[in-house]
Amino acid sequence: xxxxxxDFVKTIYKQSVLAKADTKLSTISGLLNVSNxxxxxxxxxxxxxxxxxxxxxxxxxxxxxxxxxALNVLRKHRLWETFLFQTLGLSLYEIHQEAENLExxxxxxxxxxxxxxxxxxxxTPQGAPIPSFNGQIHVDSSQLLLSxxxxxxxxxxxxxxxxxxxxxDFCRSNGITIGAEINIEKQYLSGKMTEITIDKSKILLxxxxxxxxxxxxxxxx
Amino acid sequence: xxxxxxDFVKTIYKQSVLAKADTKLSTISGLLNVSNxxxxxxxxxxxxxxxxxxxxxxxxxxxxxxxxxALNVLRKHRLWETFLFQTLGLSLYEIHQEAENLExxxxxxxxxxxxxxxxxxxxTPQGAPIPSFNGQIHVDSSQLLLSxxxxxxxxxxxxxxxxxxxxxDFCRSNGITIGAEINIEKQYLSGKMTEITIDKSKILLxxxxxxxxxxxxxxxx
DNA sequence: ACACAAATTTAAGTTTACTTAAATTTGCAG
DNA sequence: CTGCAAATTTAAGTAAACTTAAATTTGTGT
Numbered sequence: 198x199x200x201x202x203x204d205f206v207k208t209i210y211k212q213s214v215l216a217k218a219d220t221k222l223s224t225i226s227g228l229l230n231v232s233n234x235x236x237x238x239x240x241x242x243x244x245x246x247x248x249x250x251x252x253x254x255x256x257x258x259x260x261x262x263x264x265x266x267a268l269n270v271l272r273k274h275r276l277w278e279t280f281l282f283q284t285l286g287l288s289l290y291e292i293h294q295e296a297e298n299l300e301x302x303x304x305x306x307x308x309x310x311x312x313x314x315x316x317x318x319x320x321t322p323q324g325a326p327i328p329s330f331n332g333q334i335h336v337d338s339s340q341l342l343l344s345x346x347x348x349x350x351x352x353x354x355x356x357x358x359x360x361x362x363x364x365x366d367f368c369r370s371n372g373i374t375i376g377a378e379i380n381i382e383k384q385y386l387s388g389k390m391t392e393i394t395i396d397k398s399k400i401l402l403x404x405x406x407x408x409x410x411x412x413x414x415x416x417x418x
Numbered sequence: 419x420x421x422x423x424x425d426f427v428k429t430i431y432k433q434s435v436l437a438k439a440d441t442k443l444s445t446i447s448g449l450l451n452v453s454n455x456x457x458x459x460x461x462x463x464x465x466x467x468x469x470x471x472x473x474x475x476x477x478x479x480x481x482x483x484x485x486x487x488a489l490n491v492l493r494k495h496r497l498w499e500t501f502l503f504q505t506l507g508l509s510l511y512e513i514h515q516e517a518e519n520l521e522x523x524x525x526x527x528x529x530x531x532x533x534x535x536x537x538x539x540x541x542t543p544q545g546a547p548i549p550s551f552n553g554q555i556h557v558d559s560s561q562l563l564l565s566x567x568x569x570x571x572x573x574x575x576x577x578x579x580x581x582x583x584x585x586x587d588f589c590r591s592n593g594i595t596i597g598a599e600i601n602i603e604k605q606y607l608s609g610k611m612t613e614i615t616i617d618k619s620k621i622l623l624x625x626x627x628x629x630x631x632x633x634x635x636x637x638x639x
Numbered sequence: 640a641c642a643c644a645a646a647t648t649t650a651a652g653t654t655t656a657c658t659t660a661a662a663t664t665t666g667c668a669g
Numbered sequence: 670c671t672g673c674a675a676a677t678t679t680a681a682g683t684a685a686a687c688t689t690a691a692a693t694t695t696g697t698g699t
Contacts, residue, residue: 236647238686302520307506310508314505420656455657458678
């Protein structure tokens with residue numbers, strides 16, 4: 198498979214798991230930074246290869262085959278991220294950039310070796326689940342978005358689901374790291390803003406941030 | 419730089435360091451598995467980019483800039499080989515295949531991190547020198563080809579300069595590994611065949627093999 | 640139910656990295 | 670120093686992955 202095919206199915210996959218998010222052709226074009234015409238062409242081509250379900254003017258969806266490919270690319274991406282962080286000591290931001298390139302040129306064999314070396318981790322350092330070789334992905338139903346968390350309750354951070362430098366820098370400099378304890382003070386306008394306490398300091402989070410941080414309710418609180 | 423540019427300069431570089439080997443356009447085409455027409459096109463293009471010296475009908479050579487690029491690609495290739503062997507435990511044959519893919523998508527930054535992690539190794543597990551970031555490559559003048567070694571003298575294996583599975587399998591199953599001691603029994607037809615003793619067994623090597631194994635004279639023998 | 644803006648598709652064209660086949664140049668044998 | 674084979678270049682064409690611009694389809698508002 199080529200880089201553009203990998204990226205195409207990966208993008209549709211990511212978009213489709215964001216439950217309410219649509220897979221409109223123009224959304225995919227936007228995420229891939231290509232014209233709609235290019236996306237139409239690619240959709241046709243991959244429909245013919247049995248990776249994408251394509252009907253003119255309809256949203257794009259993956260076939261089982263296509264989803265399998267997407268998960269395999271995601272698997273390699275996340276194994277690299279974990280490896281680059283744990284073994285080579287790159288930062289959370291750096292690992293994303295490098296993994297983005299390496300993922301397309303990693304054999305299944307090598308991916309398996311990395312996984313084994315790491316001791317079969319369930320998630321990346323940002324808390325993202327790593328799909329298994331046969332396309333299984335462990336969905337942690339105990340976690341929810343910070344924007345949907347309940348006021349007055351204490352949670353622990355379980356996943357930082359963003360790869361922008363700004364976002365990761367912001368999280369780190371405010372102590373928002375995997376495992377950190379967060380108390381929800383108040384939700385404003387049903388999640389448009391979320392006020393939290395972390396390390397005794399109060400922060401007001403914009404929904405753009407609270408929508409990509411997952412938390413898990415702490416049992417002993 | 420694209421994969422084809424990387425591979426083009428890498429191939430010219432490798433060919434030109436094989437002292438007597440020529441860099442005829444058709445030789446390069448052969449090694450890259452493309453037509454002569456494709457090589458002519460690429461040569462023109464890279465001449466314009468200042469990487470290759472190109473004069474119609476003349477052999478291909480690299481500019482300083484081109485050699486720098488070739489060494490940088492080779493550096494990444496060899497760092498990956500060393501890493502995949504030492505850290506992830508792949509075989510000598512497997513590392514070549516994987517490194518061939520990864521080398522083109524590795525940032526200078528990541529290469530540096532790998533180098534650091536490995537403790538700045540001088541050579542790969544096959545004994546090939548690893549170019550430094552600034553394009554320096556340590557040529558070990560104490561080593562020579564097995565086909566040019568002197569009869570009656572004992573050497574140690576210092577480099578296996580081939581990446582074919584057959585070759586590496588042959589070496590391993592006959593104890594020809596880096597550091598192994600070899601006694602030269604006799605050179606036939608000035609290196610066309612080389613008779614050696616290793617681990618007390620006598621082997622007659624064809625020049626194809628003796629021309630890609632480097633040895634170093636042992637001082638205490 | 641119809642008009643019209645937004646989304647999508649089609650058409651035509653570009654660049655990169657190739658191909659084959661024909662034309663040209665080189666260098667060597669006699 | 671001529672003639673010819675081998676090497677190289679030129680010419681023309683292909684496939685992938687894009688682009689912009691024009692044409693078409695969809696769905697929403699009244």
